[in-house]
Amino acid sequence: MRRSNLALVLRHLRDAGPRSRAGIAAETGLNKATVSSLVAELVERGLAREGELDRAGSVGRPGTIVELDGRGVGGVGVEVNVDYLTALALDLTGTVLFEQRVALDVQALPPAKVLDATAELAARALRECRRLKVAPVGLTLAIPALVDVEAGTVAFAPNLHWTDVPVVTGLTERLTQRLGRLGFPIRMANDANLGALGEHAMGSVAGTADLVYLTGEIGVGGGVISGGRLLGGAEGFSGEIGHIQLDPNGRRCGCGRRGCWETIVGLAGMLRLAAEPNDPVHDPSLDLEQRLDMLRRRAELKDRRTLDALAQVGTGLGIGAAVLVNVFNPRVVLLGGYFAQLGPYLLGPMMAELKARVVAPDIGGCRVELSWLGFSAASRGGANVALDAVFDDPARVAAGAGAGERDSG
Amino acid sequence: MRRSNLALVLRHLRDAGPRSRAGIAAETGLNKATVSSLVAELVERGLAREGELDRAGSVGRPGTIVELDGRGVGGVGVEVNVDYLTALALDLTGTVLFEQRVALDVQALPPAKVLDATAELAARALRECRRLKVAPVGLTLAIPALVDVEAGTVAFAPNLHWTDVPVVTGLTERLTQRLGRLGFPIRMANDANLGALGEHAMGSVAGTADLVYLTGEIGVGGGVISGGRLLGGAEGFSGEIGHIQLDPNGRRCGCGRRGCWETIVGLAGMLRLAAEPNDPVHDPSLDLEQRLDMLRRRAELKDRRTLDALAQVGTGLGIGAAVLVNVFNPRVVLLGGYFAQLGPYLLGPMMAELKARVVAPDIGGCRVELSWLGFSAASRGGANVALDAVFDDPARVAAGAGAGERDSG
Structure with a gap:
């Protein structure tokens, strides 16, 4: 009971922001003595701290404001995608401690080599946490695949050409070799589902209860938040939207x-339309954002081929998104991955298709927005999922462990 | 607090079945004295009753079993569809008190005439409740439309050709004229969403947490249960799956x-494939189940045209259902409406398409099942939704009101 009330207060500080003990008591339904005792425990564990005095409407003694802390507790998210790896570390307050993306032609490498490179990048993030005196509580790997979450294996990753790869075991071994015993769990989940969670937690439309997140990479992934919760599916395989068939005679x-939809609007399809095979925008050894910036500059200079390609992709996006809007009736369709970076050139034709195809008058009040998080959404979601362990059970953080030493050293 | 605990105990009796007070206390986390007092109140309100003695593993005095009652409390569901009206009344124990379907060519009538006929049928259900000494706590109208639930209007019903029709007001007026002051609320919701709720509450796959329900009528409706909850969408417009475009050059x-998918697998499309225009299976004045039985007999007699038509519809069903299975990863796709009645002829070709099109190995563990509730699913769901008012707040039922007099008169 106390443990779950401790979690209740910690989550309330995250979701509702800094406030007085009296405010916490009134809003959670707990009594004031209990709240004071719970706050004391959170402070002791370094997960909350006293802030400034609350003078609002005070008649008696002013109460102090309590706010979320946890600068000594970290979550790490790592993403393996077709063209790149990303790692990102957050502390419990949502501050980014580490963020890096490296170009990698994953399709050209065997899984063992990819896991080597992934472990190298993850170790860098974890070493930075150590340097900052932040204790990681978990690492979540995002991957464009059907993931068997229980077993920690990739069941099937069409664009990586992986089947039944024991990724979590492989990564754990490699990280242990580099860093010794880890002391925290490694988990894996679908990249687009984690991206949706990252956007829902801290993106441009954070908190939107009904959200369809589309991420444009080589594949097209979807993560759906419905009624404030991630749509998982019976086996966690939901959101395989890239394989909606839009053209029975289309490309393999x-x-x-x-x-499949992703043959039309995925990164490879877009690049094929936009540039000759020997054009540097196709080079997987270059950073993806730089390659996309080249295309954006061409579009700004009104290069006909680039503009035509983006218009065609925007139309394709609208055709597929209309299916999802009819099925889910989201408040927002959020475009992530490369869709976000080239969004200004995709939105017009996309909206035209949505208006023509969605059944609900005025497309059911649905807006299309561009992600601010771009290619970091999935690793952010992964880091957030790792930190959920603390919000679910704050008592797992030992007293004196959570405050970190960054500000006090 | 007491009201919400009262609801907790009543729902536990519904979901977990008859059990002792000690069992209820252990399973709900309430203390035994509180449970005894809450059970006494539920018995007084006629919502629970004492059953037989519980002798299982008893050392001391055997406790009596408590079970859900509520035979004096009813919920009514009414469905308006393209070819028929349905009404169904349930008491709180789930017993069907009244069920009737009447053929009606709704497309050929103005909304006012349809509401007249609907009120006539609903009044019949309500009079039967009165005769049985059952007090209705609500009536829910199911309709194949985008429904503005707050306003009680049909925003858009493509197959009824209705736009902005104030159905709840119209029905309330007509029922009040017939029966006097009603004393309970009338609500309206999408037919397929209510069908999914009816199936989830009491159908062949009741309790399945991840369920896609497809109902074949003139339109094709979808209701999705995900993680045990109905997927609503931002405006309640989710599940408009009949308008997934499968053939850009297809029929209007x-x-x-x-x-749209429903031009291929909806009832009109299927009948067009299966029979000449002057064939009696097209006659909307005949009962729909009888018309479908004619087709089933022809299929059993291996009539080539009928079998070809059903195979073609089964293939179309699989093509569209594959999109939904990729997006939702349900445990079960449940076929309702006419799909259920002709299911044995649709399943083979449908499964072949699913196997070819679903990304997850072995189609993500998804089964396809046929509804037992058939055309009554939506009105059952509506009656269940009406009864939720009691499960949410049992104190709304006055003491002595809930037990009814059917068994004691």
């Missing part, structure tokens, strides 16, 4: 089928 | 677009 997809 | 749909 990584999944083996024809004319 | 009721929604004004071309090649």
Whole structure:
């Protein structure tokens, strides 16, 4: 009971922001003595701290404001995608401690080599946490795959060409070799689902209860928040939207089928439309954002081929998104990955298709927005999922452990 | 606090079945004295009753079993569809008190005439409740439409050709004229969403947490249960799956677009494939189940045209359902409406398409099942939704009101 009330107060500080003990008591339904005792415990564990005095409407003694702390507790998110790896570390207050993306042609490498490079990048993030005196409580790996979460294996990753790869075991071994015993769990989940969680937690439309997140990479992934919760599905395989068939006679997809949505609007399809095969925008050894910036500059200079390609992709985006809007009736369709970076050139044709195809008058009040988090959404979501362990059970953080030494050293 | 604990105990009796007071206390976390007092109040209100003695593992005095009652409390569901009206009344124990379907060519009538016929049928259900000494706590109208639930209006019903029709007001007026002051609320919701709730509450796959329910009528409706909850959407417009475009050059749909899924697998499309225009299976004045039985007999007699039509519809069902299975990863796709009645002829070709199109190995552990509730699912769901008022706040039922007099008179 006390443990779950401790979690209740910590989550309330995260969701509702700094406030007085009296405010916490009134809003959670706990009595004031209990709240004081719980806050004392959170402060002791370094997960909350006293802030300034609360003078609002005070008649008696002014109470102090309590706010979320946890600068000594970290969560790490790592993403393996077709063209890059990303790692990002957050502390409990949401401050980014480490963020890095490296270009990697994952399709050209065997899984063992990819895991080597992933472990190298993850170790860098973890060493930075150590340097900052932040104790990681978990690491979540994001991957464009059907993930068997329980087993920690990739069941099937069409665009990586991986089947039944024991990724969590492989990564744990490699990280242990580099850093010794880890002392925290490694988990894995679908990249787009984690991206949706990252956007829902801290993106441009954070807190939107009904959200369809579309991420444009080589594949097209979808993560759906419905009624404030991630739509998981019976096996956690939901959101495989890239394989909606839009053209039975279309191009062969990584999944083996024809004319899937991602053959039309995925990164490879877009680049094929936009540039000749020998154009540097195709070079997987260059950073993806730089390659996309080249295209954006061409579009700004009104290069016909680039503009035509983006208009065609925008139309394709609208055709597929209309299916999802009819099915989910979201408040927002959020474009992530490369869609966000080239969004200004995609939105017009996309909206035209949505207006023509969505059944609800005025497309059911749905807006299309561009992600601010871009290619970091999935690793942010992963770091947030790792930190959920603390919000679910603050008592797992030992007294004196959570405050860190960054500000006090 | 007491009201919400009262609701907790009543829902526990519904979901977990008859059990001792000690069992209720252990399973809900309430203390035994509180449970005894809450049970006494539920018994007084006629919502629970004492059953037989519980002798299982008893050392001391055997406790009596408590079970859900509420035979004096009713919920009514009424469905308006393209070809028929349905009304169904349930008491709180889930016993069907009244069920009737009447053929009606709704497209050929103005909304006012349809509401007259609907009120007539609903009044019949309510009079039967009165005769059985059952007090209705609510009536829910199911309709194949985008429903503005707050306003009680149909925003848009493509297959009824209704736009902005104030249905709840119209029905309330007509019922009040017939029966006097009603004393309970009338609500309206989408037919497929209510069907999914009806199936989830009391159908062949009741309790399945991840369920896609497809109902075949003139339109094709979808209701999705995800993680045990109905997927609503930002405006309650989710599940408009009938308008997924499968053929850009296809037939004109009721929604004004071309090649929507329901033009291929909806009832009208299926009947067009299966029989000449003058065939009696097209006659909307005949009961729909009888018309479908004609087709089933022809299929059993291996009539080539009928079998070809059903195979083609089964293939179309699989093509569209694959999109939904990729997006939702449900445990079960449940076929309702006419799909259930002709299911044995649809399943083979449907499964072949699913296997070819779903990304997850072995289609993500998804089964396809046929509804037992058939055309009554939506009105059952509506009656259940009406009864939720009692499960949310049992204190709304006056003492002595809930037990009814059917068994004691």
